[in-house]
Amino acid sequence: MELWYTEKHSDNVGITLKITQTLFSGRSDFQQLEILDTLEYGRMMLLDGLVMVTERDEFIYHDMITHPALFTHPAPRKVLVIGGGDGGSIREIVRHPEVELAVLCEIDGLVIEKSLEFLPSMSSAINGEHPRVKLHVDDGLAYIRQHQGEFDVILVDSTDPIGPAVGLFEEDFYRLVFSALKEDGIMVAQSESPFYHAEIQKNMFRNLRTVFPIVEMYQAFIPTYPSGFWSFAFASKKYHPVRDFDAERAAKRDFHTRYYNENLHLGAFMLPTFAVENIAE
Ligand code: SAM
Numbered sequence: 001m002e003l004w005y006t007e008k009h010s011d012n013v014g015i016t017l018k019i020t021q022t023l024f025s026g027r028s029d030f031q032q033l034e035i036l037d038t039l040e041y042g043r044m045m046l047l048d049g050l051v052m053v054t055e056r057d058e059f060i061y062h063d064m065i066t067h068p069a070l071f072t073h074p075a076p077r078k079v080l081v082i083g084g085g086d087g088g089s090i091r092e093i094v095r096h097p098e099v100e101l102a103v104l105c106e107i108d109g110l111v112i113e114k115s116l117e118f119l120p121s122m123s124s125a126i127n128g129e130h131p132r133v134k135l136h137v138d139d140g141l142a143y144i145r146q147h148q149g150e151f152d153v154i155l156v157d158s159t160d161p162i163g164p165a166v167g168l169f170e171e172d173f174y175r176l177v178f179s180a181l182k183e184d185g186i187m188v189a190q191s192e193s194p195f196y197h198a199e200i201q202k203n204m205f206r207n208l209r210t211v212f213p214i215v216e217m218y219q220a221f222i223p224t225y226p227s228g229f230w231s232f233a234f235a236s237k238k239y240h241p242v243r244d245f246d247a248e249r250a251a252k253r254d255f256h257t258r259y260y261n262e263n264l265h266l267g268a269f270m271l272p273t274f275a276v277e278n279i280a281e
Contacts, residue, residue, distance in 0.1 A: 005036055005044075007051050009196060009226035015051070017041060017224075023118050028110035030164050035118045041224060043118055045086060047111070047159055051224045053086045058122060061190075062088035063260035064220040064268065065232060069153045069186045070096050071250040071265065072234075072241045076152045077101070080180070082140030082168065084157035085111030087123035093155075094125050094132055095255045103151075105136045105143040107164050112137070141167050144180040151181055156189035161200060169200070171207040174235070178211050184238040191217060194275035195227035205279040208235045216241055217279060218268040220259070231275070242269050 003021075008014040017038045024035040034046040042055025053061070066089055070076045077100045081089045085106035093102045104126055106112055112135070115123040125133055136143055140156070154177050158165040167173055168189070177187050192200050194217075201217075208215045212235035222230040234241045250262035 005038070005046075007046075007049065015224060015226075017044070024114055026110065026114075028108050030108045031159075033108075033110055033114060035114055044224075045111075045115070045119065048163060050160065052159070053088060053119070053122065054224050055119070055121060057223050058086070058088050060220055060222050060259045061225075061230070062092050062122075063257050064218075065089055065155055065157055065188055065190060066092040067250075067257060067260040068218060068232070068234065068241055068265055068268065069155065069188045070099070071253075071262075072236070072239050072245055073152055073184070073186050074239070074246075076186075078151050079103070079153045079155070080105065080144070080147070080151045081155045081157050082143070083107075083159065083165070084155070085126075086115045086119055087112070087126035089155055089157045090130075090133055091122060091125045094130060097254075099132060101132055101134065103134045103136065105138050105140045107137070107139050109137040139164070141173060141176065144176045148179045149182055152185055154181060154185065154187045156187065158190065160192065169204050169207070171210055174207055174211040177235075178237070181237060186237070186239060187212070187233075187235045189233045189235075191231045191233040193226045193229055194219070194231055194272070194278050195229045197226075198278040201231070201278045204233060206281075208233055209281065212236060214238075214240050216269055217271060217275065219271060219275070220268065229275075234269075242266055 003019045006016040020037045044054040045052040080103045158168045161169040214236040216234045247262040
């Protein structure tokens, strides 16, 4: 018998992957969690039935949620990830030698536990042994209330605006992030698909623009996310991701990245007309 997992992206469209087995299925206080083994995308994590990460294409998402901010900020010493319990963002952050402390604030301890057990290629830096990583199991909203003015970069690596993440797309949250950042801080948040989520994006970018002086969208191709055309919001107090980008510094990085590079950094901020119109003021 063939086994297939399908995620519906709308009532009539979805993605379906052939799977070999279910490695874990369980419910935390926050969400349903599955780890499936797929034939073509390796191991895959689902939360409430939605694709979070797969071993095959996670490099794209984790390169692109981390490196644009870390190569735009001239000295990203303290970095916070809200969400990101699979560990992929933290893995990329600690590759930057100037980062002195990377903090993960993930609301659901079960996500961390199962990522350590089943997704070792992503969770290698959140096993509690990395000298520059600190883990918190807490609501990101509560955490940043107690950590004002502390961070150079804050990455919101959250689930979609449902369940525990719904507050992470609101203006109040962005004001808290703004105050948790230092005076030249940068925030990046995954900002859904321009192809499917125009309404979510319109609200999200309007909320961001009421708080941050610089707000830009950039894109990445992520095959297992709805439509494959994904985006990130870049919100900054001082540095612009294109005008203030030091391509030479990024080109001289001493680690290999399979998706991100100094040319793509600039290209990712060039958007198709409909995506620009989605978030036009
Ligand atoms: N790359 C994925 C995406 O774009 O959908 C996100 C992956 S990561 C697993 C998302 C994490 O955000 C989940 O583990 C979830 O528990 C966490 N999360 C959701 N709301 C949160 C909150 N308020 N505070 C901290 N973590 C939260």
